[in-house]
Amino acid sequence: MSFLIKTAFQEVANFIKPATNLQVTVRHKARKVMANANPGGNAVAKHRGIKRQDGSYAYSGTILATQRKTRFHPGLNVGIAHNGTLFAMEPGRVVITCEEIDPDFKNSFVRKNYTGREGHLIYKKHFNIIPHKQHDRFVIKDTI
Numbered sequence: 001m002s003f004l005i006k007t008a009f010q011e012v013a014n015f016i017k018p019a020t021n022l023q024v025t026v027r028h029k030a031r032k033v034m035a036n037a038n039p040g041g042n043a044v045a046k047h048r049g050i051k052r053q054d055g056s057y058a059y060s061g062t063i064l065a066t067q068r069k070t071r072f073h074p075g076l077n078v079g080i081a082h083n084g085t086l087f088a089m090e091p092g093r094v095v096i097t098c099e100e101i102d103p104d105f106k107n108s109f110v111r112k113n114y115t116g117r118e119g120h121l122i123y124k125k126h127f128n129i130i131p132h133k134q135h136d137r138f139v140i141k142d143t144i
Contacts, residue, residue, distance in 0.1 A: 054096040058088040064127045070113050073101065075128035092131035099126050 048066045064086040074080045077090040103110040
């Protein structure tokens with residue numbers, strides 16, 4: 001009886017044991033490959049430029065223009081932020097003028113933006129705010 005059990009276990013073991021020349025192949029999951037519609041990414045636009053047009057009304061703190069370099073310059077009652085954004089410091093009418101500038105080329109910021117333009121006339125747009133209520137800081141010194 002034990003001989004029969006022993007031979008039965010040997011037959012089962014031989015049946016389960018793989019052959020020596022057996023190759024194992026594995027099939028992986030098939031993936032769908034699609035072309036990218038935006039190979040450069042989907043960057044959001046910055047929308048830089050003039051925000052308030054000439055003649056419009058701006059309240060204090062209103063952003064007048066955004067820029068990367070010094071494309072626009074601050075004038076009367078207009079401030080400039082560290083990133084170049086121009087904003088109104090007092091409420092009033094926006095006036096955009098084109099004026100000649102005389103940059104100081106000793107300044108590193110000026111050298112970065114105006115390199116190669118030394119000795120040239122440079123005209124830039126200036127943003128000015130004309131307040132509704134005029135101030136009385138001016139005094140008449142002389143009349144003609």
